[in-house]
Amino acid sequence: MILAILQARMTSIRLPGKVLRPIMHRPMLAWQIDRILRSKTIDRLVVATSQECSDDPIETFCKANAIACYRGSLHDVLARFHGALKTFGPAEHVIRLTGDCPMIDWTIIDAAVELQRRAASDLAGNAIERTYPDGLDVEVVSSPALDRAHREAIDATAREHVTQYIYRHPEVFRLAHLTQTPDLGALRWTVDTAADFEMVEKVFKGLATQNNNFLQQDVIDFLKDHPEIAAINAP
Numbered sequence: 001m002i003l004a005i006l007q008a009r010m011t012s013i014r015l016p017g018k019v020l021r022p023i024m025h026r027p028m029l030a031w032q033i034d035r036i037l038r039s040k041t042i043d044r045l046v047v048a049t050s051q052e053c054s055d056d057p058i059e060t061f062c063k064a065n066a067i068a069c070y071r072g073s074l075h076d077v078l079a080r081f082h083g084a085l086k087t088f089g090p091a092e093h094v095i096r097l098t099g100d101c102p103m104i105d106w107t108i109i110d111a112a113v114e115l116q117r118r119a120a121s122d123l124a125g126n127a128i129e130r131t132y133p134d135g136l137d138v139e140v141v142s143s144p145a146l147d148r149a150h151r152e153a154i155d156a157t158a159r160e161h162v163t164q165y166i167y168r169h170p171e172v173f174r175l176a177h178l179t180q181t182p183d184l185g186a187l188r189w190t191v192d193t194a195a196d197f198e199m200v201e202k203v204f205k206g207l208a209t210q211n212n213n214f215l216q217q218d219v220i221d222f223l224k225d226h227p228e229i230a231a232i233n234a235p
Helices: 028-036 053-064 077-088 106-119 143-152 156-160 164-168 194-210 216-225 227-233
Strands: 002-007 044-050 068-072 093-098 123-125 139-142 175-177
Touching (some): 002 028, 002 077, 028 044, 028 053, 028 106, 044 077, 053 068, 068 077, 093 143, 106 123, 106 175
Parallel strands (some): 002 044, 002 093, 044 068, 123 175
């Protein structure tokens, strides 16, 4: 089984509550989950949030929309992932997704899964050798690799960033990098600030008439036609 774990919390420092901010009267998280579930490779999706009362609205949202929800440590996100795997597994592979990427392209999720299988890697992803826009991030981790990282990672940074321990030890873990041409790694499609949210909201308003089935290339074409939107959160 392939288990997708979508980490989400309400206590973002720069944009609190962003994951449930409405885009056209739907929470941002709802748009993202709809896109994730178009994947042909995911067998099960679970939202992993924290046990803090501030994240109660995420659990309420999940219950109302029949989405599996796991609650764990706020800062030890690696332990949260491991707990979600043990609760909703067993699974051979875990797909790591983050709640600040509402424009995630499900075909890229499937490409990362296919790469992980083909390369027989412990981790396959597009976030280290970045050629995809920031906001289309996906990582596919084997369950044994996640188990080992959970057992061995000690410092707080590695615990918070889930896969960092794996990337730090290429002598132990087999890594595979999903890349594309042309290199679009300088583009910013993630949601971390109010400007990011405004840009993403305008993209959804422009493209959601396609029933939320727009892909990476559709966004590229839309932003070429609307450079004023691309400029909203440009670096």
